[in-house]
Amino acid sequence: MNSDALIVGGGLMGSSIALQLAMRGCKCTVVEKASPGRHSSGVSAGGLRLLNRDPAEIPLSVEASKMWRDIASLVDSDCDARFPGQIRVAENKADMEKLEKRAALVRSLGYGHEEIIDRKELYQLVPALAPHCVGALINRTDGYARPYHALTAFRRKAESLGVEYHSSTEVFNFEKQGNDWQVRTSKRTFSSSVLVNCAGAWANKLSTLLNEPVPLTAKALALMVTERLPHFVDPVMGAASRKLSFKQMQNGTLIIGGALQAKLDFEREKTELDWTQLAKSAETVVSFFPQLKDVRVVRAWAGIESFMPDNIPVISQSQTDSNAYHAFGFSAHGFQLSPVIGKVMSQLILDGCSEIPLDAFHINRFNQ
C-alpha cells in the first residue's frame, strides 16, 4: 500500500495537514505512536489567540482566525468554539506603556486587531475584575475552543475523505527506495511518496534521521481546572506583566494556565506537577479576582509539548530531501494555528509554495 503522504503524528497539526491534502485528492496515512491527541493536542488549554503573537506568526494567525470563525464549513463541527475576545490587563502605568508600545508595533505592521482599551471599558467588559487595573490590550475576535473536540472533528473529517489513522504505531526509522520512503514502525513498514514530520515533542528524532537536527526542547506545561461556577467573565484573561491565562469555559469551569512548568521525565513520558508553580498561578488569579478564593481546584495536569529556542515553529520543507516536510515546535501556542497549518503545508507540498510566506519558519534557521 503506497500513500501519497505519510504523516507522523496524529495530533491537530498532523490531522489538519492530512485533511487538507485529502481535500485535494491525496491519499494520506497518519501514524501515531500513542493515541491521537495524547499529548499537546489533547491537554491544550484551547485558546484561540491572535493577541500578542510573535510578528512572524501574525499573517498565519490572522488567516487562522478567519478559518476558526467558519470552522464548521471545514470540519462539520464548530469544535465548541466561542469568540468573546482575549485581553491582557495592565495593572499600572508601566504595564500600560508596554501595551501601548505593543499596539503601536502591530499597527506599524499594518494590522489593526490589537486595540488599547481604557479603564472604563475594561470594567464594562469584565466587571468582576479587582479594582486596581488601569486598562488593557484586546483582540475582540479571539476566543477558545475545546481541544479534544477539535481534534476529533479534524480527524473524523479527514477519515471521511479516506485518510487512514494508525494508533500505537511508532516510527523507528525510514529510508528512500527509489522515489518512495519506506517507513519502519512498531506495527509494519509503510511506503509513501512524501513524509511529513508532525511529531511534536518527538519531532527532533525524525529531523535527526533526516540529518537536520534541531534544538528542540520538550517541556511539560501544567493547567488546572476548577469546579463549575455561575458565569462571571467573558473574555480570556491574560496580564501584561504576570504569568496568567485564565478563562471560563461554556460549562462554567475555569481553566487556569500561563506557562506553568511541570517536571518532565521525557524518556518515560512522565510528568509531575510542581505545586509551587501552580500556587503562584492561584495567587495571581486570586489577586485579579479575589472573590474566587474559595473556588475549588478539581484537576491539574501537565502535557508534553515541543519548544524551539525562538518560540516559533518549524514549518518547512526538509533541506536534505525535497519529499520530506516539517511542522512542529509550536512552543505551546499552536492550537489556534492548526487550521491554517494544514492549508499552508498542503500548498507547500503540492504547489511548492504557500499563499502566506513561511520563510521565518524555515528549518535552516538552526543551521550552524
Next chain:
Amino acid sequence: MKNHYQLLVIGGGPAGLAAATVASAEGISCAVLDEQATPGGQIYRAIESIPEQRGKQLGSEYLRGKTIASEFRASDAEFYAETKVWSLNSEREVGVIRSNEADIISADQIIVASGAMERPIPFPGWTLPGVMQAGAGQILFKSAGIVPDNGVVLAGSGPLLLLLAWQYLHAGVEVKALLDVTPLSNHITALPKFPRALLAHQYLIKGIGYQIELKRAGIPMLFGVSDLRAEGEELCQRVCFKHSGKQKTIESELLLTHFGVIPHIWLTQSAGCKHQWDESQQCWRPEHDEWGNTDLPGILVAGDGAGINGARSAEHAGRLAGLEALFALGAISREERDRKAVKDRKWVRDERHIRPFLEKYYQIPKDMLATSDDKTIVCRCEEITAGEVRQAVREGHDNTNQVKFFTRCGMGPCQGRQCSNAVAHIVADEGGMPVEKMGHYRGRPPVTPLTLEQLAGLNKEDVL
C-alpha cells in the same frame, strides 16, 4: 506538624495504626494522617467514643478496634486528625490540608493505608434521593447513632450487606427486604473455592449466624435478584426487581446498596505507582510485594488499599509494612525484620483463606458492572449517561481516557471516583475488549479538591 518525617502513614484505619505502632517503637519520627477526628478508619469509625449500647449493636468485630486504637495511642507516633491528603508524588512529597491550610511535607518512607471504598455500580434510579450506599448508612450509625426510621430495602452483594442488615435488626430498624443480586450460578462457581474457605470457618459461621438471625426475625432475603431499579418522582418511592422470573416491587423511600469494596487507589495512582487489574476482585490495585513495597522506592501500601483482604488482614499487613519501612530506614536489621514478621506473615496468609471463595461467591454479574440501560447516568458530576459513553466508543474513542476526553465523564469534583470503574466496564463491553485493556482514568491531582486560596497559600513562606 513537621515538614519532614522518617515515616508518614496515610490513613488511620487498622493497617495504618498497626504500621505506625510497630514503627514508632524503634524511635523513628512517624506520623499518621487521617481525615477523621479520631483513629479507627472506616471500619472502626468512632471506636474511641462509641456508647456501650451502640458498640454492642455494631458487633464484636467492630469492638476489636478498641485495642488497636489504644495501642496506637500509647505509641510515640503522632496523629494528625482532620487532615486531608491531596497529593502524593514519586519523590514522597505529600500535599496536606489541615485547619483549612494547605502544606507540602515529605518523608523518607511512606505507607499508603488508604483503605477501601464501596464499588459504585450505576443502575437505573441510583441517582434518586433516597438511594444511598450501605457504607453511608453505617457511617451515620457509627458516628451519630442515626438509623432509618421508616424502613429500608438493602440490595447488592457482599458480606457488608448482611452485616448491616444484622446491625439494623439489632437497632430496631425495619428491614423490608435484603435483595442479593449475585447470580445463583455464583454458588456453583464458588464451590471449588469452598474447601480452602473452611480453613477460615470462623467467618463462615459468623455469616451463617447472621443469616439465621435475619431469617428468624422474618426479614425477606431474596437471592438471585436481577434488573434492580429504583423508581419514583423526584425521589425514591419503590424498588423494582426481577426474582424467580417475576417482576416485583417493594414500596420504600430508602434503598441502601452495596456491591463490595474496591481499593482506594487515588493516591498511589497520583504517585505513579504501577497498578494491575485484579480479575478475582474485579478492581485495580497497586502492584506490591509481600511487605507492601510498590514499584516506587520508599512508597509502600498496606491494608485494603493494596487489595481487598479485610480488617484483620490489614492489621497484619500494616505491621509488615511498618517493619519493612524500619528496615529501609536502617532502624532494624533484615534479620530483626524477618524475626518480628513471622507471625504476621502467617496470619496474612491465613486471612486469605476465605477470600477466593468470597470473591467468587459475591462476584458482581457483568450486566451490573456495565449497565445496558442507556439512560442511566454513570458520571454523576458531569451527568454523562451510559448511552453517551457507548456512543463515544462507537465513534472510535476506544479506551477509557479517550472517552473521558470526549464526553467529560470523570472530570467533575469527585475526580472520577464514582464512575471510573463503570466507564471502563462499559467501554470494554461496547468495544468487546477485556476491561484491563481499557485502562483506568489517568490520575489528575489534587486527589481531593483544594481552594485557590489554599493553593496560593503554599507560597506564603516565600513571601515572608
